[in-house]
Amino acid sequence: MRKETKRKLFSCLLGTMFTLGCCFLFEAKTIQTQGKMAEGIPLPIIMYHNVRNEGNKELGDYVITEQQMEKDLAFLKEKGYNAVVGQDLVDYVQGLKDLPEKPVFLTFDDGYESFIATVYPLLQKYEMKATVNIIGEYTDLYSQSVPKHLDYAHLNWSEVRELYGSPLVEIGNHTYDLHELKEKDGRKGANIKKGEAFADYKKVLTDDVTKLQEKMNEHLYQSSRVFAYPYGFYSEESEKILKGLGFDITLTCDEGVNLITKDKECLYGLKRYNRPYRVETEAFFKNIGIE
Secondary structure (H helix, E strand, O other): OOHHHHHHHHHHHHHHHOOOOOOOOOOOOOOOOOOOEOOEEEEOEEEEOEEEOOOOOOOOOOEEEHHHHHHHHHHHHHOOOEEEOHHHHHHHHOOOOOOOOOEEEEEEEEOEOHHHHHHHHHHHHHOOOEEEEEOHHHHHHOOOOOOOOOOOOEOOHHHHHHHHOOOOEEEEEOOOOOOOEEOOOOEEOOOOOOOOOHHHHHHHHHHHHHHHHHHHHHHHOOOOOEEEOHHHOOOHHHHHHHHHOOOOEEEOOOOOOEEEOOOHHHHOOEOOEEOOOOOOHHHHHHHOOOO
């Protein structure tokens, strides 16, 4: 294995150990999510990461079990919620279609291989949609001949293509190579550094995000309209740049209710509720207003 490939694999494994994609710890909050409100349609967004077996040592804030995943989907189905993806939101804002009753948006950050092995069959079983936000560097890495295990492996391009061909799955952009905390140079995810000139930052973010968009065009014949911020770090500068790059939706790690209106600006800076392991399905959804 080449030295550079080994470095990337080590970086990926290390990131998994510390649950790359982490945002903020789960906080119990109650929101109104049913029916229409004067300000718009309430939309809860759930943020998942990896899904593994019971007893896995990584279970925690960003890794839940397959049993919990299935319970979540069964619960939402029983309560009459309908899963949507980013394209559904864009179509609604543009007046092309209505949103279903009691919409919910399921997102999976980092593009772990467990998505196709574990989550996708459950989406099919419960007829639910989801958006998986991939990290370009890791997708490239696991498209090579490298060691793989469901505990840490990420989707390769062949698997991404398979998922992209399903009406149940949407592929989002989670940066190509900005999904880490670079303490040495002060970069936090895809955010602007303190004191960094806007022009310099714009080039860094544009080059990285565009690289993954081009990879998607190459492998999927279409780029993404959804961008998920690594670690949830975002700013006015990042939002301005991403809008200029043609993204219609940006996902943060802030927690709270989203109100979807006919104004396209409502799709930027969307809030999400992180789904941790140490909370039962009913309690988790009750805390965010889904009962």
